Amino acid sequence: MSEITPELVRHLAGLSRIDLDDAEVARFTEQLGVIVDSVAKISQAIDGNTPATSHPIPLANVFRPDVVEPSLTQEQALSGAPDSGQGRFRVAAILDEE
Amino acid sequence: MSDLIKLNASELVDLLAKREVSSVEVTQAHLDQIAKVGDAVHSFLHISGESALATAREVDAKRAAGEKLPDLAGVPIAVKDNLTTTDAPTTAGSKILEGWIPPYDATVVTKLRNQLLPILGKTNLDEFAMGSSTEFSAYGPSKNPWDLERIPGGSGGGSSSVVASFQSPLAIGSDTGGSIRFPGAVTGTVGIKPTYGAVSRYGLIALASSLDQIGPVARNVLDAAYLQDAIAGHDPHDSTSLPGSLGSMVEAAKRGSLKGKRVGLIKQLSGDGFQQGVRNRFAEALTLITDAGAEIVEVDCPSFEYAIDAYYLILPAEASSNLAKFDSVRFGMRVAPEGTPTIERVMAATREAGFGPEVKRRIILGTYALSSGSFDKFYGAAQKVRTLIQRDFDAAFAKADVLVSPTAPTTAFKFGEKVSDPLAMYLNDIATIPANLAGIPGISVPIGLADEDNLPVGIQFLAPAHEDARLYEVGAALEGILEGIWGKRMMDFAPELKVN
Numbered sequence: 005m006s007e008i009t010p011e012l013v014r015h016l017a018g019l020s021r022i023d024l025d026d027a028e029v030a031r032f033t034e035q036l037g038v039i040v041d042s043v044a045k046i047s048q049a050i051d052g053n054t055p056a057t058s059h060p061i062p063l064a065n066v067f068r069p070d071v072v073e074p075s076l077t078q079e080q081a082l083s084g085a086p087d088s089g090q091g092r093f094r095v096a097a098i099l100d101e102e
Numbered sequence: 103m104s105d106l107i108k109l110n111a112s113e114l115v116d117l118l119a120k121r122e123v124s125s126v127e128v129t130q131a132h133l134d135q136i137a138k139v140g141d142a143v144h145s146f147l148h149i150s151g152e153s154a155l156a157t158a159r160e161v162d163a164k165r166a167a168g169e170k171l172p173d174l175a176g177v178p179i180a181v182k183d184n185l186t187t188t189d190a191p192t193t194a195g196s197k198i199l200e201g202w203i204p205p206y207d208a209t210v211v212t213k214l215r216n217q218l219l220p221i222l223g224k225t226n227l228d229e230f231a232m233g234s235s236t237e238f239s240a241y242g243p244s245k246n247p248w249d250l251e252r253i254p255g256g257s258g259g260g261s262s263s264v265v266a267s268f269q270s271p272l273a274i275g276s277d278t279g280g281s282i283r284f285p286g287a288v289t290g291t292v293g294i295k296p297t298y299g300a301v302s303r304y305g306l307i308a309l310a311s312s313l314d315q316i317g318p319v320a321r322n323v324l325d326a327a328y329l330q331d332a333i334a335g336h337d338p339h340d341s342t343s344l345p346g347s348l349g350s351m352v353e354a355a356k357r358g359s360l361k362g363k364r365v366g367l368i369k370q371l372s373g374d375g376f377q378q379g380v381r382n383r384f385a386e387a388l389t390l391i392t393d394a395g396a397e398i399v400e401v402d403c404p405s406f407e408y409a410i411d412a413y414y415l416i417l418p419a420e421a422s423s424n425l426a427k428f429d430s431v432r433f434g435m436r437v438a439p440e441g442t443p444t445i446e447r448v449m450a451a452t453r454e455a456g457f458g459p460e461v462k463r464r465i466i467l468g469t470y471a472l473s474s475g476s477f478d479k480f481y482g483a484a485q486k487v488r489t490l491i492q493r494d495f496d497a498a499f500a501k502a503d504v505l506v507s508p509t510a511p512t513t514a515f516k517f518g519e520k521v522s523d524p525l526a527m528y529l530n531d532i533a534t535i536p537a538n539l540a541g542i543p544g545i546s547v548p549i550g551l552a553d554e555d556n557l558p559v560g561i562q563f564l565a566p567a568h569e570d571a572r573l574y575e576v577g578a579a580l581e582g583i584l585e586g587i588w589g590k591r592m593m594d595f596a597p598e599l600k601v602n
Binding site: 023046047055080085098 | 313426430435444446454480
């Protein structure tokens with residue numbers, strides 16, 4: 005039996021900043037339940053001694069000389085923003101009124 | 103001369119160098135084909151006809167002045183729309199980026215510009231490259247030129263269909279779990295995922311950073327080799343890009359040999375449960391490979407059983423993090439709910455409106471896999487399986503120079519067949535995913551048509567990391583043998599496109 009419940013999907017959607025509607029919550033609860041049940045068998049494949057791999061071709065200590073190189077201008081950096089002003093990204097209030 | 107569109111890129115390289123055709127003629131011929139079949143196939147999200155012709159005129163002027171130009175100068179190309187371009191919108195197939203013009207070019211795009219390839223436009227894909235059919239593109243699916251009622255593969259179905267319908271001789275793709283190779287297999291074209299890091303990912307809108315790799319899409323192996331040589335190389339903008347050169351893929355393709363090669367048949371991917379027509383063509387190809395002087399050895403990769411599971415934990419986890427940047431602040435869509443909402447509510451409303459179903463599904467799945475309480479059980483376990491898969495490959499490559507399998511379990515399926523069943527859709531990538539988990543290179547080469555549906559079948563070769571040249575060498579050899587038997591090229595079997 006899957007551990008994916010509508011409440012969990014709502015919680016995860018909140019963490020993901022996606023405002024799901026009720027129909028999506030119902031559909032994803034079912035679909036994610038099937039997927040999670042299927043991938044859960046992965047724990048059978050490993051034991052405590054298997055090391056984790058985070059990157060396929062690890063390269064260590066990748067540096068470049070510490071010199072200033074050209075980068076985007078402020079105008080370029082703001083060019084795709086939905087709203088901007090005074091050389092900054094303009095956004096809605098960060099804090100609630102309460 | 104409409105036949106110009108039927109030529110291989112390598113033939114165009116020669117004709118252009120000898121000035122027997124002009125790049126303007128070649129580019130215009132492809133733009134004419136786009137005008138003719140473009141609406142029916144729906145490969146492009148944006149067409150850059152004027153700037154392509156401007157590049158072509160520049161090439162012709164320089165050649166007329168006697169300048170020595172790069173091999174592919176003047177050969178048109180199409181670019182998957184998840185690579186940034188400063189002169190064309192870049193959407194990644196998503197509504198959330200509709201109309202966005204990036205302030206910088208992807209390194210691969212810069213290389214194409216520097217080598218004077220006319221860029222015809224940007225090709226369709228599943229939203230943020232999440233899918234196997236282009237049905238998850240926010241701008242509608244691309245069609246398979248062999249049968250317009252079937253999928254062209256995904257995520258790079260725009261790039262595969264553009265090449266298969268002669269709208270461009272070359273295209274750029276990106277492969278996270280098979281998004282170059284699967285579309286190649288189902289459209290009768292060639293697709294290569296190079297070794298991880300062989301081609302810079304700078305300017306590729308990231309799906310899963312430890313799996314993504316840009317690579318060539320073409321109609322034959324030599325053409326793909328020209329393209330890999332053109333786009334490969336170290337890039338200071340991508341700290342994961344390999345420091346050294348992998349050598350000349352063109353030389354490897356021209357060498358084209360199977361003689362003395364040990365070809366490992368992967369026990370777990372030898373065709374059990376695959377479509378009968380796929381198995382038949384694959385079995386015939388193995389016979390041809392043996393006849394050409396190679397030795398088939400069986401290799402056992404028991405951990406591959408868990409590859410899809412590991413992939414569908416690692417990919418969503420990385421994607422959920424990568425896609426957090428689409429937050430309505432710096433680029434793309436912004437949707438403000440009524441009243442005076444906080445930025446968090448604006449973000450949630452924007453992402454609800456801007457993302458499609460598969461993207462939402464994977465972001466939520468990834469958030470789950472990374473959340474405390476399930477991290478060890480899911481994401482941590484998947485990373486360990488990744489180690490086991492690498493060990494399986496290491497053991498296999500101790501016995502074989504290259505490994506072989508069918509590229510995909512089936513030929514192209516019909517639209518709508520799998521779109522509401524995520525698990526069924528994920529199984530398309532069963533043979534391609536292990537290479538991404540291990541970072542090794544893979545190629546899909548067409549090997550004929552399935553008996554039951556007359557649709558293309560692909561064979562996949564895999565090589566150890568950094569040994570991309572082996573893929574071109576064996577791929578070109580098998581392709582040459584098959585073309586000898588057929589008396590024509592794979593794409594010459596394709597039915598005439600029915601366009602209104």
